[in-house]
Amino acid sequence: MDWDHLRFFAALAQTGTLTGAARVLGVEHTTVARRIQALEQQLGHPVFVREASGHKLNEAGRQLLPVAQAMEQAARGMEHLGQQAAAQPSAVAGLVRVGVTEGLGVQLLAAPLALLAQQYPKLSVDLLALPRLMHLSRREADIVISLERPKRATVVVSKLADYHLYLYGERQYLARRPLVRNCDDLRHHQFIDYVDDMLFSKELQLLAQMHKPVQYVFRSTSIAAQYAAVRAGAGLAVLPAFLADRDPLLQRVMPEQAKFERTFWMSMPEEAKGLLRIQTVWRLLKQVMAEYHAGLRPV
Numbered sequence: 001m002d003w004d005h006l007r008f009f010a011a012l013a014q015t016g017t018l019t020g021a022a023r024v025l026g027v028e029h030t031t032v033a034r035r036i037q038a039l040e041q042q043l044g045h046p047v048f049v050r051e052a053s054g055h056k057l058n059e060a061g062r063q064l065l066p067v068a069q070a071m072e073q074a075a076r077g078m079e080h081l082g083q084q085a086a087a088q089p090s091a092v093a094g095l096v097r098v099g100v101t102e103g104l105g106v107q108l109l110a111a112p113l114a115l116l117a118q119q120y121p122k123l124s125v126d127l128l129a130l131p132r133l134m135h136l137s138r139r140e141a142d143i144v145i146s147l148e149r150p151k152r153a154t155v156v157v158s159k160l161a162d163y164h165l166y167l168y169g170e171r172q173y174l175a176r177r178p179l180v181r182n183c184d185d186l187r188h189h190q191f192i193d194y195v196d197d198m199l200f201s202k203e204l205q206l207l208a209q210m211h212k213p214v215q216y217v218f219r220s221t222s223i224a225a226q227y228a229a230v231r232a233g234a235g236l237a238v239l240p241a242f243l244a245d246r247d248p249l250l251q252r253v254m255p256e257q258a259k260f261e262r263t264f265w266m267s268m269p270e271e272a273k274g275l276l277r278i279q280t281v282w283r284l285l286k287q288v289m290a291e292y293h294a295g296l297r298p299v
Contacts, residue, residue, distance in 0.1 A: 099134025
């Protein structure tokens with residue numbers, strides 16, 4: 001279960017209306033509605049009775065409410081720990097290992113995590129920005145950011161951000177090649193992609209959804225290597241917008257048709273949520289992604 005849904009559930013249970021809960025949480029009422037719907041889908045049954053006057057808890061909702069309140073109390077406790085840590089930097093001590101996809105780790109998270117370690121002199125951060133899935137169960141990392149939502153019950157999971165990917169080409173390469181108006185025109189182009197049998201997540205099987213090249217000009221397990229190959233004018237590739245949109249050499253190709261959305265999920269072991277050093281890093285990652293959210297989902 002995404003425990004963050006319970007925060008929305010508790011607010012709606014308290015206020016009784018979507019607009020009231022939205023006001024408490026500082027979000028749109030449609031966001032509250034989507035969260036409640038997602039929660040009920042995960043549970044397999046409704047937790048509210050919808051009436052003209054608002055939302056009232058049904059029996060299942062009344063049973064769930066103490067759980068949500070306990071989670072809310074725990075969250076307030078963790079916020080208190082964070083406030084203490086801010087007042088006493090020396091209290092945040094030890095090593096935190098963060099496993100993350102390569103593009104996100106290098107492009108967005110490396111600098112903020114390095115600055116965090118400067119803020120807390122006794123804190124050390126290992127950023128494992130690797131083109132493979134890191135496993136919490138094997139203690140490879142304390143916090144993992146992944147493209148697939150973990151399903152283990154002993155893991156705390158939070159949705160970090162949605163992001164977009166597009167098909168990109170280098171501008172001079174595109175000027176030399178036939179114009180791409182539809183998927184059929186892609187047969188005139190060269191392509192860059194992941195190595196199929198070493199792909200660490202099915203969420204990255206994107207290019208084949210619109211075009212299956214007879215031959216790839218270049219493949220790599222590294223998104224940074226693919227990005228470099230596109231910049232060199234070697235061909236077209238699907239790249240994250242937060243990586244490619246900042247580069248003036250690159251241009252989106254068929255932006256309406258060749259558009260994909262994926263989600264970053266952040267997780268940690270249940271037993272780690274009370275550790276101050278991990279909560280400090282967890283909170284920073286949430287903050288960084290919130291600040292960059294507009295860039296992750298460009299218009």
